[in-house]
Amino acid sequence: MIKKDQTSSQHIRNLSNEQKNSKLIADKKSNSKNKRDSPSDLWIPKTKIPHLTKRISQFKSLKYTLNFLLKKNRNRLHSLFAHSQKEKTLYQETELELVRFSFRPNSADWAELRLAARYYGVSICNFFVMLLTFDENENKGSAKSFLDGF
CATH class of the missing domain: 1.20.5 (Single alpha-helices involved in coiled-coils or other helix-helix interfaces)
Structure with a gap:
C-alpha cells in the first residue's frame, strides 16, 4: 500500500x-x-540595388517583394532554370560588391526560396538575385538576355 x-x-x-x-x-x-526569432539576410550586388529599391518601394518591404517574385515565377521556374545535378552549391562571384539586406520573411516564402535554390544548385542569395534579374529584364522586355547570362 x-x-x-x-x-x-x-x-x-x-x-x-x-x-x-x-x-x-x-x-x-x-x-x-x-x-520570427532572427532576421534573414540577402546579399545583393550593387548593380541590382536600383531595381530592388524600386520593387521595395512598390511593395512597401523586402518581405512582400520576395513574396511577389516567388508568386510571379512559381509556375514557370522549371522553364527558366535547369535542374542541377551538381552536389556543390553555386554562390555569387567573389568580386561583386555585395550589399546586405536584413529582413524578416514569411516562413513559407523563405522555405520555398531555400528549397528552390537547393533544387537548382545555387545559394539562396544567388537564386533571389536571379529572380530579381529576370524581373528586371522582363520589365525591360529582354528576358532572353537574362537566360543568356546564366
Whole structure:
C-alpha cells in the first residue's frame, strides 16, 4: 500500500511539471507565429540595388517583394532554370560588391526560396538575385538576355 501511495504522489508531481512545460512550449509557439526569432539576410550586388529599391518601394518591404517574385515565377521556374545535378552549391562571384539586406520573411516564402535554390544548385542569395534579374529584364522586355547570362 505504501508503495502505491508513493508512486501515485510521484505521478502527480510529474504530471504538474508536464503541465508547466506544455504551457511554456505553447507560449513559445504562439510567440514564434507572431514574429520570427532572427532576421534573414540577402546579399545583393550593387548593380541590382536600383531595381530592388524600386520593387521595395512598390511593395512597401523586402518581405512582400520576395513574396511577389516567388508568386510571379512559381509556375514557370522549371522553364527558366535547369535542374542541377551538381552536389556543390553555386554562390555569387567573389568580386561583386555585395550589399546586405536584413529582413524578416514569411516562413513559407523563405522555405520555398531555400528549397528552390537547393533544387537548382545555387545559394539562396544567388537564386533571389536571379529572380530579381529576370524581373528586371522582363520589365525591360529582354528576358532572353537574362537566360543568356546564366
